[in-house]
Amino acid sequence: MGAIVSRIRGSFAFFCYFINTLFWVTPILMVSFFKLIPLALTRKACTYFLDFCASAWISVNGVIENLLHPIKLTIEGDCQLSTKEWYMVIANHQSWVDILILQRVLNRKIPFLKFFLKQELIFVPVLGLAWWALDFPFMRRYSTAQLKKDPKLRGKDIEITRKACAKFKSKPVSVMNFVEGTRFHPNKHSKQNSPFEHLLKPKAGGMAFALSTMGHRINKLVDVSIYYPDKVPSYWEYISGQVKEVRVHIKVNDIGSELRGDYIKDRQFKIQFQEQLNLMWQQKDQVLTELAQTEIREEA
Numbered sequence: 127m128g129a130i131v132s133r134i135r136g137s138f139a140f141f142c143y144f145i146n147t148l149f150w151v152t153p154i155l156m157v158s159f160f161k162l163i164p165l166a167l168t169r170k171a172c173t174y175f176l177d178f179c180a181s182a183w184i185s186v187n188g189v190i191e192n193l194l195h196p197i198k199l200t201i202e203g204d205c206q207l208s209t210k211e212w213y214m215v216i217a218n219h220q221s222w223v224d225i226l227i228l229q230r231v232l233n234r235k236i237p238f239l240k241f242f243l244k245q246e247l248i249f250v251p252v253l254g255l256a257w258w259a260l261d262f263p264f265m266r267r268y269s270t271a272q273l274k275k276d277p278k279l280r281g282k283d284i285e286i287t288r289k290a291c292a293k294f295k296s297k298p299v300s301v302m303n304f305v306e307g308t309r310f311h312p313n314k315h316s317k318q319n320s321p322f323e324h325l326l327k328p329k330a331g332g333m334a335f336a337l338s339t340m341g342h343r344i345n346k347l348v349d350v351s352i353y354y355p356d357k358v359p360s361y362w363e364y365i366s367g368q369v370k371e372v373r374v375h376i377k378v379n380d381i382g383s384e385l386r387g388d389y390i391k392d393r394q395f396k397i398q399f400q401e402q403l404n405l406m407w408q409q410k411d412q413v414l415t416e417l418a419q420t421e422i423r424e425e426a
Contacts, residue, residue: 136366139194150183151256158259177238184233195367203376207235212343217350219304220358237298261293303333324414328407330400334389351375353417375413
């Protein structure tokens with residue numbers, strides 16, 4: 127009986143999310159065409175309207191979640207946030223559910239989150255066009271083999287990052303980056319020989335280029351750690367009510383001079399930036415360990 131109820135709940139929740147998505151994506155796509163008009167005032171007005179629609183989309187998703195598959199969401203740490211600041215947001219990555227949790231926790235508390243997405247995701251039906259309209263940065267990563275075959279591709283991904291982030295200078299924005307580059311999996315963890323217990327090795331390039339492009343507009347770093355007490359859930363497990371609790375730790379720091387510089391040409395800065403990011407990852411790993419130990423203590 128429990129499995130049947132779970133399927134019904136998940137199916138109905140998915141239907142509600144789908145209808146909500148269509149409802150908000152329609153005006154987003156319609157207004158996005160006006161952004162093609164080469165007038166700064168028109169583009170700025172469109173950007174504000176599109177971000178309003180996106181935030182409303184997330185807010186209604188939150189209502190659906192609370193009604194159909196509520197979870198116990200525990201938030202710890204620094205919650206002194208503002209919609210008038212420019213933020214760089216980083217988080218550990220385990221599941222597509224991470225994005226839903228981040229949106230729920232941060233929506234309307236900071237400017238609408240703009241995620242770095244793989245280039246291939248622009249072809250996702252409906253959502254791909256919506257992400258494009260909302261100025262999500264689409265990244266194209268080139269493998270070592272591709273770079274060896276065509277050296278001209280070297281640096282292309284950096285240029286794409288710079289162009290994408292240049293759009294974020296006119297109004298406050300939150301740039302989201304999963305610096306691990308991919309979702310955590312034990313096999314990936316083992317293959318990397320990661321020095322962290324709960325994390326993959328961080329990749330510094332995308333974050334460094336974004337900070338360099340945005341200059342001093344981005345002056346706050348929001349470091350989010352997400353922990354699932356039971357197990358890392360799939361999207362279906364989440365919307366079908368199989369996730370009972372999620373714990374989130376938020377840490378906000380000023381972005382100092384040690385994180386600003388030329389990542390390409392300044393080798394000393396590159397080494398320093400990587401060291402700083404690894405230090406953050408050590409601290410995040412400890413936070414996740416403490417969240418896990420809290421669970422053990424509660425069960426005892």
